[in-house]
Amino acid sequence: MTGDSGKTPAAKPFLYVVVCAAGIAQDVGRLIAAARERGWEAGVIATPQGLGFLDTAAVEARTGRPIRSAWRAPGDPRPFPAPDAVAVAPATFNTVNKWAAGTADTLALGTLCEAYGLGVPIAVLPCVSDALAAHPAYGASLDRLRGMGVRFGDRYSGEPDADGRRPEFRWERVLDLLAPRA
Numbered sequence: 001m002t003g004d005s006g007k008t009p010a011a012k013p014f015l016y017v018v019v020c021a022a023g024i025a026q027d028v029g030r031l032i033a034a035a036r037e038r039g040w041e042a043g044v045i046a047t048p049q050g051l052g053f054l055d056t057a058a059v060e061a062r063t064g065r066p067i068r069s070a071w072r073a074p075g076d077p078r079p080f081p082a083p084d085a086v087a088v089a090p091a092t093f094n095t096v097n098k099w100a101a102g103t104a105d106t107l108a109l110g111t112l113c114e115a116y117g118l119g120v121p122i123a124v125l126p127c128v129s130d131a132l133a134a135h136p137a138y139g140a141s142l143d144r145l146r147g148m149g150v151r152f153g154d155r156y157s158g159e160p161d162a163d164g165r166r167p168e169f170r171w172e173r174v175l176d177l178l179a180p181r182a
């Protein structure tokens with residue numbers, strides 16, 4: 001039996017994993033595995049562009065649920081339970097700016113805009129190049145979202161280090177950011 005949230009009384013907390021169209025998105029399975037180890041159930045919501053970066057079958061096998069990217073049809077049941085928290089990883093320049101502006105023209109953006117009003121914790125790992133981050137809109141968007149209580153990890157630029165290697169993305173940081181605070 002389920003209540004309004006769509007969860008059974010003993011259900012694990014449900015994490016929405018919002019995935020944007022950055023190259024690193026192909027490794028999101030690591031985040032899902034880490035989340036499950038920490039006791040979360042997870043469901044992936046990809047941006048329409050982000051969907052193309054994912055191995056859909058592998059992600060769905062890990063979560064046990066379909067990836068969502070499009071709005072459900074009116075009258076269809078909600079495919080996921082209500083979120084207990086939202087992780088945005090990787091977060092693109094485009095999504096960060098549209099979210100801060102209050103644009104909700106995709107399921108991913110609508111979910112992010114609504115999460116603030118739901119009062120659930122939201123954590124973000126931006127994957128944005130130095131060149132894009134220099135645009136004034138980006139800093140203004142971060143300020144606005146931080147002012148709404150959204151928690152940000154350090155920006156990952158994807159730039160190779162002095163040895164020519166790309167640093168690790170460290171997906172689990174987003175779970176650390178969501179951990180309860182004293």
Ligand SMILES: Cc1cc2nc3c(=O)[nH]c(=O)nc-3n(C[C@H](O)[C@H](O)[C@H](O)COP(=O)(O)O)c2cc1C
Binds near residue numbers: 021024047050158
């Ligand atoms: C291979 C590839 C890698 C990309 N990586 C990034 C990235 O790391 N960060 C970013 O902000 N945009 C990146 N982009 C550009 C985004 O995909 C593009 O801005 C897209 O509109 C973002 O859509 P979304 O925010 O709805 O996911 C990349 C594009 C391609 C083709």
